[in-house]
Structure formats: C-alpha cells, structure tokens
Amino acid sequence: MIKKFAQMAMVAMMFATVAAQAEMKIVVLDSVRAILESDEAKILADAANKEMEAEQNELRALAEEMQALNTRLQTDGEVMSATESRKVQKDIEDKQIDLQFRSQKLQKEVQDRRQEILQELAPKFDKVLKDIISVDQIDLIMAPNALQYANTKHDITRRVTEKLNEDRD
Numbered sequence: 001m002i003k004k005f006a007q008m009a010m011v012a013m014m015f016a017t018v019a020a021q022a023e024m025k026i027v028v029l030d031s032v033r034a035i036l037e038s039d040e041a042k043i044l045a046d047a048a049n050k051e052m053e054a055e056q057n058e059l060r061a062l063a064e065e066m067q068a069l070n071t072r073l074q075t076d077g078e079v080m081s082a083t084e085s086r087k088v089q090k091d092i093e094d095k096q097i098d099l100q101f102r103s104q105k106l107q108k109e110v111q112d113r114r115q116e117i118l119q120e121l122a123p124k125f126d127k128v129l130k131d132i133i134s135v136d137q138i139d140l141i142m143a144p145n146a147l148q149y150a151n152t153k154h155d156i157t158r159r160v161t162e163k164l165n166e167d168r169d
Contacts, residue, residue: 030145042105062102132159
C-alpha cells in the first residue's frame with residue numbers, strides 16, 4: 001500500500017513538474033548577432049572598415065607582388081641563374097612572412113573593433129532586453145550555441161535587433 005502511494009506521489013510530482021515547465025516562458029537569444037545586426041553597429045563597423053581600408057589594400061598589393069614573383073619563378077626559373085633564383089625565392093618567403101604577420105595584425109584589429117562595438121552598444125542592448133523581458137514575462141533566455149535544437153519561434157534575436165534600431169539616439 002505504501003509502495004503504491006509512493007508511486008502515485010512520484011507520478012503526481014512528474015505531472016506537476018511538466019505543468020510548471022509549461023508555464024515557463026523560455027526564449028533563445030543570440031546577443032552578439034542581435035547587437036552586430038543593429039543599424040548603429042553596422043554604421044560603426046563601416047567606419048572601422050574604412051579606417052582599415054588602407055591596410056587591406058596594402059595586403060592585397062603585397063599578395064599580388066608575391067604572386068607575380070611566383071609566376072616569374074615558374075616561367076623564368078629555368079633560365080635564371082642559381083643566385084637569382086634563390087633571391088626571388090627569398091623575396092617570396094620574406095613577402096609571405098610579412099603578409100602573414102600583417103594579416104594577423106589586421107585580424108586582431110578587426111576583432112578588437114568588433115569587441116569595442118559590442119561594449120559600446122551593451123548598455124542599450126541591456127535596456128532593450130530588460131524591456132522585452134518585462135513585457136513578454138520571459139523566465140529563461142538561452143544562447144543558441146548552448147542548444148541542440150530550438151524552434152525558431154522561440155528566437156527573439158531579430159526582435160531585440162529591431163528594438164535596438166527603434167531606440168537609436
């Protein structure tokens with residue numbers, strides 16, 4: 001008798017847990033994407049890209065020089081002296097090292113700028129998110145990378161981005 005009562009109590013607790021979960025409002029939010037897709041973030045990113053455009057052009061030119069040296073080595077390599085061939089190969093290696101270093105430096109600059117944008121817009125994002133949480137009575141927000149599956153109807157990322165765009169100063 002006690003065993004049956006314990007089983008019934010267990011089943012009742014499971015149903016209560018399911019009912020409690022059904023009342024919880026759980027949503028998915030990609031906060032980084034919400035911020036970076038906002039109009040203000042796009043303006044800041046465009047400005048940063050313009051500032052880095054000269055470096056990007058220099059990297060393209062360096063890559064073209066390296067390609068031209070490679071082409072020269074392939075086409076004229078047989079008629080070049082050993083000294084000249086080594087010199088061209090050394091130039092290619094030097095340019096490749098320079099290109100790799102400067103590319104990494106530019107990549108770090110891009111990452112730093114992205115982080116600056118996220119930090120600059122974080123207070124606005126927090127305000128918008130608090131408003132949405134309050135209005136929609138949200139109980140739990142999960143990041144998409146922490147989920148194995150989520151129905152897109154629970155993703156509020158676009159809504160947060162739209163609200164950020166509305167709240168622009």
